[in-house]
Amino acid sequence: MHELVRRLYPLCRSITGDGVRATLDIVGEYLPLQVREVPTGTRVLDWTVPQEWNIRDAYVADASGRRVVDFAASSLHVLGYSVPVHRTMPLSELRAHLYTLPEQPDLVPYRTSYYQPQWGFCLSQNTLDALPDGDYEVRIDSTLADGHLTYAEHVVPGQVTDEVIVSCHTCHPSLANDNLAGIAVATFLARELAEQQPYYTYRFIYAPGTVGAITWLARNRVERVKHGLVLACAGDRGPLTYKRSRRGDAEIDRVMRYVLVNSERPHSTHDFTPYGYDERQYCSPGFNLGVGSLTRTPYAAYPEYHTSGDNPDFVSADAMADTLAVCREAFAVLDRNRHYVNQSPYGEPQLGRRGLYDSLGGRSDAKEAQLAMLWVLNLSDGTHSLLDVAERSGLPFDTVGVAADALRDAGLIKA
Amino acid sequence: MHELVRRLYPLCRSITGDGVRATLDIVGEYLPLQVREVPTGTRVLDWTVPQEWNIRDAYVADASGRRVVDFAASSLHVLGYSVPVHRTMPLSELRAHLYTLPEQPDLVPYRTSYYQPQWGFCLSQNTLDALPDGDYEVRIDSTLADGHLTYAEHVVPGQVTDEVIVSCHTCHPSLANDNLAGIAVATFLARELAEQQPYYTYRFIYAPGTVGAITWLARNRVERVKHGLVLACAGDRGPLTYKRSRRGDAEIDRVMRYVLVNSERPHSTHDFTPYGYDERQYCSPGFNLGVGSLTRTPYAAYPEYHTSGDNPDFVSADAMADTLAVCREAFAVLDRNRHYVNQSPYGEPQLGRRGLYDSLGGRSDAKEAQLAMLWVLNLSDGTHSLLDVAERSGLPFDTVGVAADALRDAGLIKA
Amino acid sequence: MHELVRRLYPLCRSITGDGVRATLDIVGEYLPLQVREVPTGTRVLDWTVPQEWNIRDAYVADASGRRVVDFAASSLHVLGYSVPVHRTMPLSELRAHLYTLPEQPDLVPYRTSYYQPQWGFCLSQNTLDALPDGDYEVRIDSTLADGHLTYAEHVVPGQVTDEVIVSCHTCHPSLANDNLAGIAVATFLARELAEQQPYYTYRFIYAPGTVGAITWLARNRVERVKHGLVLACAGDRGPLTYKRSRRGDAEIDRVMRYVLVNSERPHSTHDFTPYGYDERQYCSPGFNLGVGSLTRTPYAAYPEYHTSGDNPDFVSADAMADTLAVCREAFAVLDRNRHYVNQSPYGEPQLGRRGLYDSLGGRSDAKEAQLAMLWVLNLSDGTHSLLDVAERSGLPFDTVGVAADALRDAGLIKA
Secondary structure, three states: OHHHHHHHOOOOOOOOOHHHHHHHHHHHHHOOOEEEEEEOOOEEOOEEOOOEEEEEEEEEEOOOOOEEEEOOOOHHHEOEOOOOEEEEEEHHHHHHHEEOOOOOOOOOEOOEOOOOOOOOEEOOHHHHHHOOOOEEEEEEEEEEEOOEEEEEEEEEOOOOOOEEEEEEEOOOOOOHHHHHHHHHHHHHHHHHHHOOOOOOEEEEEEEOOOHHHHHHHHHOOHHHEEEEEEEOOOOOOOOEEEEOOOOOOOHHHHHHHHHHHHOOOOEEEEOOOOOOOOHHHHOOOOOOOOEEEEEOOOOOOOOOOOEOOOOOOOOOHHHHHHHHHHHHHHHHHHHHOOEEEEOOOOOOOOOHHHOOOOOOEOOOOOOHHHHHHHHHHHHOEEEEEHHHHHHHHOOOHHHHHHHHHHHHHOOOEEO | OHHHHHHHOOOOOOOOOHHHHHHHHHHHOOOOOEEEEEEOOOEEOOEEOOOEEEEEEEEEEOOOOOEEEEOOOOHHHEOEOOOOEEEEEEHHHHHHHEEOOOOOOOOOEOOEOOOOOOOOEEOOHHHHHHOOOOEEEEEEEEEEEOOEEEEEEEEEOOOOOOEEEEEEEOOOOOOHHHHHHHHHHHHHHHHHHHOOOOOOEEEEEEEOOOHHHHHHHHHOOHHHEEEEEEEOOOOOOOOEEEEOOOOOOOHHHHHHHHHHHHOOOOEEEEOOOOOOOOHHHHOOOOOOOOEEEEEOOOOOOOOOOOEOOOOOOOOOHHHHHHHHHHHHHHHHHHHHOOEEEEOOOOOOOOOHHHOOOOOOEOOOOOOHHHHHHHHHHHHOEEEEEHHHHHHHHOOOHHHHHHHHHHHHHOOOEEO | OHHHHHHHOOOOOOOOOHHHHHHHHHHHHHOOOEEEEEEOOOEEOOEEOOOEEEEEEEEEEOOOOOEEEEOOOOHHHEOEOOOOEEEEEEHHHHHHHEEOOOOOOOOOEOOEOOOOOOOOEEOOHHHHHOOOOOEEEEEEEEEEEOOEEEEEEEEEOOOOOOEEEEEEEOOOOOOHHHHHHHHHHHHHHHHHHHOOOOOOEEEEEEEOOOHHHHHHHHHOOHHHEEEEEEEOOOOOOOOEEEEOOOOOOOHHHHHHHHHHHHOOOOEEEEOOOOOOOOHHHHOOOOOOOOEEEEEOOOOOOOOOOOEOOOOOOOOOHHHHHHHHHHHHHHHHHHHHOOEEEEOOOOOOOOOHHHOOOOOOEOOOOOOHHHHHHHHHHHHOEEEEEHHHHHHHHOOOHHHHHHHHHHHHHOOOEEO
């Protein structure tokens, strides 16, 4: 995963443009993707697909022709969606177009202006402070024109058409944790699931933030989406953070809590807030999907957030592997979690004659497997899921799942 | 307010009579009142309006003619609703008609006998102990006759006919905290509201306890009452106490908790109990109104309660001002608290093109005003009020209210 | 009760057979019982009544003819439901039929094989270790043949046909706490109730565990059962343990919590689990009855459990008396707990003119009885029981009950 992050890092992604396409091309080497192109001007919910932005070069050069700010060095140096410009102007005039972080003078900020035509450069405060007065050539060789918004999907077909979505954003330029780590974890998670025969259909969505998710929601059968997870900031060295769906008690919320608590990883969980990543859209009140958000250090909560400090060294291979492991464990529970109905609910069914119960009575060391069967039978009234059984009984989810399989095979419970 | 308390203090109020009328006359100098007179014998719910009681003079005089207990000195000295008497009797016989507080020998108790014809005097234990044996002249120059029960209302009209009631009792004679402080706070609160154009219609009720509130309930369109507050014991130096309505989670209960907690005043809140003041009637199970009770030290919880110790010096101008301030803050929230419905609930609406969102992206210091808009949009599904939004988001109610106004003006939410 | 335990202890009970009948005969000396006999082969829910097992003698004898394991010494020595056998075999072959407790080498375990035809002996590890190699005569003089399953009932008729069941198991051989103490407490409780005129009909069920309860459930009008208690392990010296019904908030659960908390006995309460005693059957999801389980030390939680250590000395007369007292207190609350509806719910009814209220007003020491009436009136909206009133008000249940009786007699509330 770390290699994938490194390969994607230099590309200049935005909410549209060839940087997104190049990103999806590289991801496509790891996982087959269906790439969707949606034309500029398409109405998507309350929004309209904007013009496509592409950029070839951009710099600020001093009187000697030396590039003092250079897009070639980092895609962060240009204000996202900058309109083209090529002029010479004094530093005093240029300053209104320069963005810095005075509190973090070594770092270059990430800034955009998608919906107001502007141009600008981002640079460190130190670089700015070192610039002598005088005239500078500024050039942004960009185009803003009708084109497309690009997103991609990978679908792992399941036994049912009910879907679990995994969504990550693809619109941030050279930012590693906030963008690329989520892309990497999603990609490797999809590869693993593709090797299984899951119960649910799993749909992985790679789309630009906000307008991309809105475009996806506008064009898809959202009623199929039963559960989902937004992956972002998936690679920093902080502990895991799960932000619940707007519902607060959606099945994915229950599953993530169960897995995080039982895995004994340090972690925190939070209620839904309507800012952050694309859970904002999936959990808008009209959709109100059961979609949570998994990060390590959350959105805007680390000093490197939206700066040049969020580079490939900021993310760790171990952290990404850990995020991936939690997703794997959570989906193993989610995928197997059913609401069964006991077909013999009056009294206990006689398990012994079905070979499901020890013939020797009187022993107090009843086996976990038998306890699990009694729990599943007792709570299978259609309102309790296997996760409920695991939580009520204190038995491991897997033990409960095995018991449920045996009871289902004996015809004693039905989903 | 303290001046009003001092002016009202000497009057001999009861559940009927001229003392109540004189009280309302003085209040009427501060606030126009509609005074209602309900004839003796009128059926009001399970009760009947009693005969009217008036008293001109009352005393116990010793053999020398010296008044050892004198109604002219304090209206507390006579048992409320005493029937007329004029006799001479030995102290031994008189004792059965004398009420004292042996545990608080300096203080005169407050006692009544509304529904059993009796006569009696209240005096301090010390006074009683100093009385020599011998004959005493006892005289109570009272009348108990058909007449009226008197209560008053002041209505501040609102944009809607849904009402908030503020109720205080007017039946206690010379007791300052338990009666007059509530009257004073209600009166000044009404004056403030009258200068605004509130959303709700606010109805201030000045009525004798129990039978007065019952009379009001019997004669009014109770279904209009959406919220309410009983004010009593509003002037002592103790911290504020809010007693929830019988419902426990009525909007007034939520608002009072929010304001008390967020104002960081020392305070306590309690569940409903079916004794105390007229919340007993408003919260009887048939009505079950969303009416709470605000006091400082609650009913019967201070040693001066229902004694001559509850005099104008016992209440403080600062305490009454503080009670008034909390009412003002609470009604500011209550009056503005709406349940909005997002008119664009699928995904976030594009705030930028409506001028409601910063055009510059990437900054992590999103302004409170923008967060408030996202919160209001996200929770405006008809089930969450602005107070819910404030509590969930942790943003100040006022910030949430301003955001809601902007969104409503942009047509994005509707009440 | 301890005498009853001692008398019953030697009998060889099982899920069928003459040991059960002999047990019920002795109980019948204390309490008239209706004994039911259900033929082998009868379908009962998912089960079938098994063949009847009877045993006259059983032993392992050494070459000298000395009985080294002897059923006559303790009914525990034979594996319950052992098929007949009479052979001589070397110890090496016999070992597969011998059950011991290596961790508790002094104690004889209790083991059964109801549904697999086997034979075996239970003995202490010490006894086994002392056996020299060589041939042993093994004899089990038992019969397994069509017959009956035997259970018994005692019904205390109430004012209504709604029932409270008290269920105890009768299938364990020489085990005192786990079986006999519950039988003893149930029997003495039934005798006490029979001297009263209870509101509910109380049905005491003496039945073998699992298949006995299932048989009872299959043959009775379960919809009449409103509340119930399974009694077991009722005599050891540990503190009381109440296990809630599957519903978790059934009335019996509320009552038991109230009584245990207010009696200030050391105790613990637990959520339902689908193992233990016959609450497993009563609380199976199809029935889901409001039946809890009262024990002292619970099922399988003491080292003497299902061993020869659970003998009459293990149970204490005081502990059984304490269990009985808690049952008595709980049923006193349950039997009197009603949901009343205030017939005068608009405002408070005038209690004074009905003689239910002190005529002298102004006193702050309102009597508990009057407070209780106000509480009952206020909460009697059909959704609150008297127990709710007691819990909300903090008043003793009995005070609340007395107030409710007075209000009911005055026509102010109706059940």
